[in-house]
Amino acid sequence: MKNYVMNNYIRNSHLRILLLVLAAAFVLTACGPSEADNEKAAAAAAAAQKLAAEQVALVLPKDANDTIGWKKYLSAQVTKFTRDNEATVKANHLYMYYVPGGDSQDAQNLRQQQLNNVTDNVISRGVLPGNLMAFGGPESKATADLIVDAFKGAADGSFKGVFVVFIGGATDQDRVKDSLTKSGADFRFVEAK
Numbered sequence: 420m421k422n423y424v425m426n427n428y429i430r431n432s433h434l435r436i437l438l439l440v441l442a443a444a445f446v447l448t449a450c451g452p453s454e455a456d457n458e459k460a461a462a463a464a465a466a467a468q469k470l471a472a473e474q475v476a477l478v479l480p481k482d483a484n485d486t487i488g489w490k491k492y493l494s495a496q497v498t499k500f501t502r503d504n505e506a507t508v509k510a511n512h513l514y515m516y517y518v519p520g521g522d523s524q525d526a527q528n529l530r531q532q533q534l535n536n537v538t539d540n541v542i543s544r545g546v547l548p549g550n551l552m553a554f555g556g557p558e559s560k561a562t563a564d565l566i567v568d569a570f571k572g573a574a575d576g577s578f579k580g581v582f583v584v585f586i587g588g589a590t591d592q593d594r595v596k597d598s599l600t601k602s603g604a605d606f607r608f609v610e611a612k
Contacts, residue, residue: 479612483520483557490517493555496586496609501551504607508582510551514541518565520558530561537569548580552604555586555611563591567598579603586611 480488519529556562583604585595
């Protein structure tokens with residue numbers, strides 16, 4: 420009889436412990452974060468990761484021939500610019516133009532091709548208001564020259580409501596701004612640093 424009582428006591432103890440564990444698991448599940456909270460946390464983590472990657476890309480490339488690095492840098496600058504100015508810049512489309520630097524014949528040919536592309540396919544046809552055009556590259560002067568040359572043929576007021584972002588040196592800022600006045604474009608400057 421003593422064994423029976425002892426076995427019954429042990430069985431009841433195990434049953435109590437099992438019930439307590441199940442109750443604790445139920446309470447923890449019921450009190451845990453909801454699915455919406457989990458989704459918000461995941462979205463916040465993704466946004467933080469994206470912002471961290473952008474911050475890494477915002478470092479000015481040291482090598483003027485690092486085309487990939489420069490394109491990432493310019494893309495990060497435009498992303499940051501649109502986020503920082505989201506109240507005024509409601510761009511439907513972003514048009515980014517990388518202007519290569521250098522004096523080699525290849526670099527000159529690439530700049531001429533970019534100029535032809537911008538002049539023939541964008542300036543002559545126009546851009547709808549609300550869109551954004553961004554220009555940048557390793558040489559501020561070359562980028563400014565391209566913008567100035569491209570917008571020579573722009574009709575009066577034809578770029579009203581279009582944001583034109585020049586990513587370059589402060590020494591070229593006024594020259595680019597003046598070249599856009601006739602077109603009516605909303606000029607914005609981001610210093611490459």
